[in-house]
Amino acid sequence: MENNQEQEDKKPTEIADLGEFGLIRYLTKDFPLKNESTLKGVGDDAAVLHFGDKEALVTTDLLLEGIHFDLRYVPLKHLGYKAAVVNFSDVYAMNGTPKQITVSLGISSRFTLQHIEELYSGIRLACEVYGVDLVGGDTSASVTGLVISITCLGEGNKDEIVYRDGAKPTDLICVSGDLGAAYMGLQLLERENRVAAQSGNPDFQPDFAGKEYILERQLKPEARKDIIAALREAGVKPTSMMDVSDGLSSELLHICHNSNTGCRVYEEKIPIDYQTAVMAEELNMNLVMAAMNGGEDYELLFTVPLTDHDKINKIKGVSVIGYVTKPELGCALVTRDGAEIPIKAQGWSAFLTNNK
Amino acid sequence: MENNQEQEDKKPTEIADLGEFGLIRYLTKDFPLKNESTLKGVGDDAAVLHFGDKEALVTTDLLLEGIHFDLRYVPLKHLGYKAAVVNFSDVYAMNGTPKQITVSLGISSRFTLQHIEELYSGIRLACEVYGVDLVGGDTSASVTGLVISITCLGEGNKDEIVYRDGAKPTDLICVSGDLGAAYMGLQLLERENRVAAQSGNPDFQPDFAGKEYILERQLKPEARKDIIAALREAGVKPTSMMDVSDGLSSELLHICHNSNTGCRVYEEKIPIDYQTAVMAEELNMNLVMAAMNGGEDYELLFTVPLTDHDKINKIKGVSVIGYVTKPELGCALVTRDGAEIPIKAQGWSAFLTNNK
Numbered sequence: 001m002e003n004n005q006e007q008e009d010k011k012p013t014e015i016a017d018l019g020e021f022g023l024i025r026y027l028t029k030d031f032p033l034k035n036e037s038t039l040k041g042v043g044d045d046a047a048v049l050h051f052g053d054k055e056a057l058v059t060t061d062l063l064l065e066g067i068h069f070d071l072r073y074v075p076l077k078h079l080g081y082k083a084a085v086v087n088f089s090d091v092y093a094m095n096g097t098p099k100q101i102t103v104s105l106g107i108s109s110r111f112t113l114q115h116i117e118e119l120y121s122g123i124r125l126a127c128e129v130y131g132v133d134l135v136g137g138d139t140s141a142s143v144t145g146l147v148i149s150i151t152c153l154g155e156g157n158k159d160e161i162v163y164r165d166g167a168k169p170t171d172l173i174c175v176s177g178d179l180g181a182a183y184m185g186l187q188l189l190e191r192e193n194r195v196a197a198q199s200g201n202p203d204f205q206p207d208f209a210g211k212e213y214i215l216e217r218q219l220k221p222e223a224r225k226d227i228i229a230a231l232r233e234a235g236v237k238p239t240s241m242m243d244v245s246d247g248l249s250s251e252l253l254h255i256c257h258n259s260n261t262g263c264r265v266y267e268e269k270i271p272i273d274y275q276t277a278v279m280a281e282e283l284n285m286n287l288v289m290a291a292m293n294g295g296e297d298y299e300l301l302f303t304v305p306l307t308d309h310d311k312i313n314k315i316k317g318v319s320v321i322g323y324v325t326k327p328e329l330g331c332a333l334v335t336r337d338g339a340e341i342p343i344k345a346q347g348w349s350a351f352l353t354n355n356k
Numbered sequence: 357m358e359n360n361q362e363q364e365d366k367k368p369t370e371i372a373d374l375g376e377f378g379l380i381r382y383l384t385k386d387f388p389l390k391n392e393s394t395l396k397g398v399g400d401d402a403a404v405l406h407f408g409d410k411e412a413l414v415t416t417d418l419l420l421e422g423i424h425f426d427l428r429y430v431p432l433k434h435l436g437y438k439a440a441v442v443n444f445s446d447v448y449a450m451n452g453t454p455k456q457i458t459v460s461l462g463i464s465s466r467f468t469l470q471h472i473e474e475l476y477s478g479i480r481l482a483c484e485v486y487g488v489d490l491v492g493g494d495t496s497a498s499v500t501g502l503v504i505s506i507t508c509l510g511e512g513n514k515d516e517i518v519y520r521d522g523a524k525p526t527d528l529i530c531v532s533g534d535l536g537a538a539y540m541g542l543q544l545l546e547r548e549n550r551v552a553a554q555s556g557n558p559d560f561q562p563d564f565a566g567k568e569y570i571l572e573r574q575l576k577p578e579a580r581k582d583i584i585a586a587l588r589e590a591g592v593k594p595t596s597m598m599d600v601s602d603g604l605s606s607e608l609l610h611i612c613h614n615s616n617t618g619c620r621v622y623e624e625k626i627p628i629d630y631q632t633a634v635m636a637e638e639l640n641m642n643l644v645m646a647a648m649n650g651g652e653d654y655e656l657l658f659t660v661p662l663t664d665h666d667k668i669n670k671i672k673g674v675s676v677i678g679y680v681t682k683p684e685l686g687c688a689l690v691t692r693d694g695a696e697i698p699i700k701a702q703g704w705s706a707f708l709t710n711n712k
Contacts, residue, residue, distance in 0.1 A: 039411060040519065043520075043614070044450065044519050044520050045415060045446040045447070045449040045450050045520075045597075045598060045599060046413040046414055046415035046446050046447055046449075046450045046452070046508075046510065047413065047414045047415070048411050048412070048413055048450070048512075048517055049411060049412040049413070049414060050407075050411050050412070050514075051407050051412060055395060055404050055405065055406050056404070056405040056406070056407060056412055056509075057402040057403065057404055057405070058402055058403045058405060058414075058456070058458060058491065058492060058507070058509060059401060059402035059403070059458075059492060060458040060460050060492060060493060060494055060505070060507055061460070061494050062460035062461070062462055062494045062496060062503065062505055064462045064496060064497075064498050064499070064503065065499075066499040066500075067462070067496055067497050067498060067499060068496070090401040090402050091401070091402055093401040093402075094400065094401050094402045094404070096402070100414070102414060102415075102416040102507060104416050104417070104418035104505055105418070106418055106420045106423070106503065135414065136414060136415060136416060137416060138416055138417050138418045140418060140420060140423055140424070141420075141423050142420050142423060143420070143421075143422040143423060143500070143501070144422075144499070144500035144501065145499070145500065147418065147420065147462065147503055147505075149416070149418055149460055149503075149505035151414070151416055151458060151507040152402075153412075153414060154402065156404075158406075161404055163396065163400050164399075164400050164401075241401075242401060243401060258399070
């Protein structure tokens with residue numbers, strides 16, 4: 001009898017017991033509003049925002065279990081953090097500042113309230129770190145897996161917003177941080193998961209020693225708020241900008257297509273971390289291809305006028321990787337031995353998950 | 357050989373052939389921008405909006421196959437229309453005007469491009485009818501059913517936005533149109549689907565004669581833009597307002613909870629269409645319960661000061677159904693014989709789909 005009582009106490013809270021409105025109230029109670037532009041957050045038909053003389057930016061992302069994430073390797077808190085941050089990254093990539101998000105969840109019956117709280121704790125942490133308000137959302141049952149849809153609102157000064165279509169021939173092509181690490185982190189997680197499954201040992205401990213950086217890049221990426229601030233401080237306004245979510249190749253083609261230009265990018269200039277290189281070596285994978293096509297780096301890819309060369313050189317964590325050309329020259333990667341390889345979009349595509 | 361060629365021509369276009377960016381470009385090409393506040397729509401990291409001296413409103417809805425819709429009875433075009441309109445309805449319920457939407461889709465492999473075009477044709481029609489711009493979104497594969505996430509941005513004058521918390525004792529409680537029809541339309545669809553399944557006849561024709569209104573209320577609801585305009589013209593600003601998506605009972609409780617009031621609503625005053633009543637009779641269901649708890653009506657529920665009584669009476673399509681009381685009186689339905697029944701939220705809940 002006592003044992004039964006104990007089990008009762010430990011029983012995870014069922015989401016259906018709270019009801020939809022109870023659940024939203026419960027999950028959003030620890031999200032204090034931080035921005036002046038947020039007049040009214042969760043709890044009415046719509047949130048109310050005031051942008052005054054700024055432009056409003058809006059971006060949205062849909063994440064589906066089995067397509068965009070695999071809960072065998074991704075802790076729910078990290079998933080929540082990443083789901084929010086990838087949206088912030090899109091707003092920074094417009095040279096704006098993220099201010100509000102809405103979060104909609106579809107939750108299948110295998111998730112308890114504690115699971116969803118874990119997910120929300122990651123979202124809350126991201127909101128704290130980036131100064132963003134949660135202002136609304138929608139929560140419902142799902143007959144299948146977990147569905148996360150996040151929309152982010154941001155603001156930017158009219159004269160400072162940077163689009164994808166402003167690159168000009170002779171502009172320098174720049175990228176922040178390093179590339180390919182998130183992709184190699186995913187390869188590592190997938191390998192350790194296979195090894196665990198083959199071992200048949202439920203207590204199997206994956207070996208992540210010396211690979212913490214690539215793991216973190218996959219599980220807990222950051223949006224490059226710092227680079228946006230550094231560019232502003234240096235007085236540099238990029239002529240075009242995107243975040244690297246699908247892979248450098250794919251994003252370069254977007255910028256060149258939208259700006260009606262070509263580009264030359266130098267293999268030897270592409271920033272790659274040591275751990276990324278070691279992992280590619282271990283898995284016998286082409287390192288440059290991983291950096292060009294891996295995706296999920298959430299670094300900023302941008303172009304600046306040639307005259308800003310000295311200013312850019314002074315910004316820590318930014319690499320100049322090539323230059324913009326006339327459109328008739330096409331888009332090419334220049335290898336270490338001087339050969340030109342046409343750049344193709346082999347970026348991460350959720351429609352080609354099996355080929356990834 | 358010729359036959360093969362013919363089959364080839366008729367082969368539905370595979371979504372994977374287009375790729376994600378190709379698909380978004382393809383689907384969004386027929387959405388011309390209509391609003392001055394839309395500076396940049398689809399095609400960059402974020403859309404760019406300008407609200408000037410207005411407040412921005414934002415609302416979002418997630419629709420999951422098997423929970424919110426059943427493609428056995430809902431044509432994709434209608435689904436697209438409804439998915440957009442229910443968001444517009446939330447913005448009108450703030451006394452605002454919907455201006456932009458983002459549409460994110462998760463698409464499982466059983467859908468062809470033609471299917472998704474059907475869905476988008478409904479979204480496009482809704483955008484045309486309500487003067488809304490499509491400004492962004494996200495499209496990906498889904499391992500399970502169809503997922504639709506729509507976020508709507510709107511604008512409103514600071515002094516005109518209506519929240520849920522402004523109802524005062526003695527205010528009149530008003531509702532537009534009639535209630536319970538969408539719910540009865542769903543019952544009809546479910547019944548005809550059962551009959552079709554039992555008949556085993558693939559050419560079974562459902563019998564919808566004389567039930568067109570309740571069917572349309574379920575499949576193609578409209579947002580009450582006209583009522584918002586009529587209220588403005590009559591010089592009436594509601595003290596509180598919501599749209600009836602979960603059911604009248606649920607929405608009344610929201611308004612009373614947020615406004616710290618009670619309410620009395622008269623059974624005999626609840627507007628119910630003739631077809632709704634006939635269907636309830638046929639199915640041996642309680643008509644008033646259907647009208648109180650059915651949901652998906654997308655009518656406007658609002659409160660106005662008693663002094664606006666004459667102005668409200670002149671607006672076609674608005675019924676006064678009761679009045680706001682002090683909180684200690686609670687929320688009750690007054691039956692035809694004068695009994696008071698406490699109002700409980702039995703509204704449509706996506707967490708209780710089996711009990712619906």
